[in-house]
Amino acid sequence: xxxxxxxxxxxxxxxxxxxxxxxxxxxxxxxxxxxxxxxxxxxxxxxxxxxxxxxxxxxxxxxxxxxxxxxxxxxxxxxxxxxxxxxxxxxxxxxxxxxxxxxxxxxxxxxxxxxxxxxxxxxxxxxxxxxxxxxxxxxxxxxxxxxxxxxxxxxxxxxxxxxxxxxxxxxxxxxxxxxxxxxxxxxxxxxx
Amino acid sequence: xxxxxxxxxxxxxxxxxxxxxxxxxxxxxxxxxxxxxxxxxxxxxxxxxxxxxxxxxxxxxxxxxxxxxxxxxxxxxxxxxxxxxxxxxxxxxxxxxxxxxxxxxxxxxxxxxxxxxxxxxxxxxxxxxxxxxxxxxxxxxxxxxxxxxxxxxxxxxxxxx
Numbered sequence: 452x453x454x455x456x457x458x459x460x461x462x463x464x465x466x467x468x469x470x471x472x473x474x475x476x477x478x479x480x481x482x483x484x485x486x487x488x489x490x491x492x493x494x495x496x497x498x499x500x501x502x503x504x505x506x507x508x509x510x511x512x513x514x515x516x517x518x519x520x521x522x523x524x525x526x527x528x529x530x531x532x533x534x535x536x537x538x539x540x541x542x543x544x545x546x547x548x549x550x551x552x553x554x555x556x557x558x559x560x561x562x563x564x565x566x567x568x569x570x571x572x573x574x575x576x577x578x579x580x581x582x583x584x585x586x587x588x589x590x591x592x593x594x595x596x597x598x599x600x601x602x603x604x605x606x607x608x609x610x611x612x613x614x615x616x617x618x619x620x621x622x623x624x625x626x627x628x629x630x631x632x633x634x635x636x637x638x639x640x641x642x643x
Numbered sequence: 644x645x646x647x648x649x650x651x652x653x654x655x656x657x658x659x660x661x662x663x664x665x666x667x668x669x670x671x672x673x674x675x676x677x678x679x680x681x682x683x684x685x686x687x688x689x690x691x692x693x694x695x696x697x698x699x700x701x702x703x704x705x706x707x708x709x710x711x712x713x714x715x716x717x718x719x720x721x722x723x724x725x726x727x728x729x730x731x732x733x734x735x736x737x738x739x740x741x742x743x744x745x746x747x748x749x750x751x752x753x754x755x756x757x758x759x760x761x762x763x764x765x766x767x768x769x770x771x772x773x774x775x776x777x778x779x780x781x782x783x784x785x786x787x788x789x790x791x792x793x794x795x796x797x798x799x800x801x802x803x804x
Contacts, residue, residue, distance in 0.1 A: 454650045454684040455785075458657030463684040486804040493698045507706065510683075512698040515800060518793045519786040526684060526702065542709040546682025628801045639793050642649065 453548055453642050461522045464638050465546055466586070466631075469571050470553035471563035472504070472532035475592040478621040479553065480511050480529055483631065486624060487513065505531040508543045515635075525635055534566060541574050549586030549638040550575075551630055553621075554609055556591050556599035561608070568609050586637030587614045590630045595620040650680055650743050657687060659773045663766050664689035671762040672754030674733075677747045678740070678770070681705055686744065695749070704737050704747050727756065738763055740770045 454463040468476040477497070484495040491514050498507035508528050515523040530540040552571060554564050575582060589610055591602055600608070606616055615633050619626025652660075664676045664687065674693045678686040683705035685697045708726050715723040726737040736748045736759050746767060750759050786792075 454652075454680050454682070454686065456652040456657065456686060458652055458654040459687065465682055465684070488800070488804075491800055494696060496699050496703065507710075510699065510702045512702075513800075515793065515796045518796050519789045521786075521789065523793060523796070524684075524698075526698070528702075538713055539710075542706060542713065545709060546680065624804075628804055632797050632801055635797055636794055639790050 453638075459522075460517075460520055461524070463524045463526060464548040464635070464642070465526045465528065466549040466551065466634055466638065467543055467547050468527070468529040468551045468553055469540075469567070470532055470592075471555060471560065471567035472534075474532060474553045474555040474560070474564070474567075475619075475621040476529040476532065476553050477505055477509050479551075479590075479592075479619075479627050479630070480509050480527055482621055482624045482627045483513070483527070484511055486628075490514075491516070504533070505529055506536075507531060507539050527631075532567065534570070537570065537574070540570070541577070544574055544578060547580075547585060548642055549634040550588070551634050552587070552589045552609070553592050554589060554605060556593045556605060557596055558598050558600055561600070564605075564609060584641050586634045586641055587612060588630055588634045588637065589614055589616045590619050590626065591616060592619045592621050592626075594618045595623060595625070650686075652686060656773055660687050660770065661689065663769055663773070667748070667762055667766040671748070671750065671759045673748045673750035673759055675749040677701065679705055679745050679747055681709065681739075681743055681745055693749070700747070704735070705745060708737050708739070708745055725760070729756075734759075736760065736763060738767060740767050741774055744770070744774060746770065 468479055470476050493512035496510040500506050508530060511527045513525045528543050530543045591605055617626050617630040617633060619630055621627055660678055668676050668689045675690040677688040679701040683702040685701040688697060711723045711726050724739055728735040733749055733751055738746050740746050746763060748759055748763055
């Protein structure tokens with residue numbers, strides 16, 4: 452559901468990082484904020500608890516520049532991962548163009564990943580959106596840690612749509628921009 | 644079932660919105676006005692001197708408004724149609740134009756909330772017609788090469804990181 456302002460020559464896409472608590476959604480945004488050209492990004496806004504857990508969302512606007520005469524922006528959001536914040540997650544999902552599902556690759560986090568993945572699809576189906584027009588990527592995060600699922604196993608467990616998968620370690624930055632690029636290209640292809 | 648509807652603004656709509664915001668600014672004595680989408684993206688603004696960071700403001704205001712709507716549901720109220728934040732120097736008034744657009748007004752001590760509220764309500768009626776009335780202007784098509792050009796721009800932006 453991009454906002455296309457032909458009169459002002461602007462197009463804005465909304466992309467949401469989704470996943471269970473402590474899977475690395477905010478870390479993705481913080482890395483992008485640190486590393487990208489400062490002229491291409493706005494302020495990183497975080498609504499978090501005193502313990503720096505996301506309470507509502509993080510927000511980071513990125514500007515791609517002028518493409519074919521259109522000022523093109525991506526608005527990146529995270530959701531709060533803890534299960535009891537579902538009302539907030541539903542609000543952040545409104546008007547999305549793309550989703551990055553951040554999976555914690557650690558074997559010990561399987562239950563949380565599955566719960567979050569099911570919760571995502573519950574919320575998306577509840578919104579009544581045409582999901583064929585939403586970009587979707589699964590980022591297998593924390594690949595740098597030991598005791599993690601293989602990519603194949605995690606893909607079998609979490610990727611019922613056969614969506615693109617990336618491997619990442621958001622804390623070191625590995626795969627962060629690759630994931631973002633995949634979903635950005637998807638949303639442009641799907642929504643125009 | 645599928646209600647995925649993008650918000651597309653054409654020249655006629657934007658000109659009309661700009662006119663309405665400018666008039667509202669003048670009659671209400673407010674300092675900064677913006678039309679934003681309910682998903683948190685700015686559409687257009689009106690201001691003489693005061694320019695807050697519009698992207699963050701739009702994102703936070705839309706999210707707060709969405710939360711307010713959910714609070715109404717929990718309280719068994721059909722809807723809360725506006726959100727008002729009162730500060731020492733600046734006040735923020737957010738109201739709903741339609742299911743895709745919000746009107747955001749900031750104002751200081753030089754005017755009164757009642758005045759802003761009254762004129763905002765009148766402006767919303769006209770804005771609503773602008774977005775919901777028959778569209779006599781063809782919406783332009785996106786450039787056919789937009790997708791590949793955007794891909795190149797992304798490759799450039801992410802190349803050195």
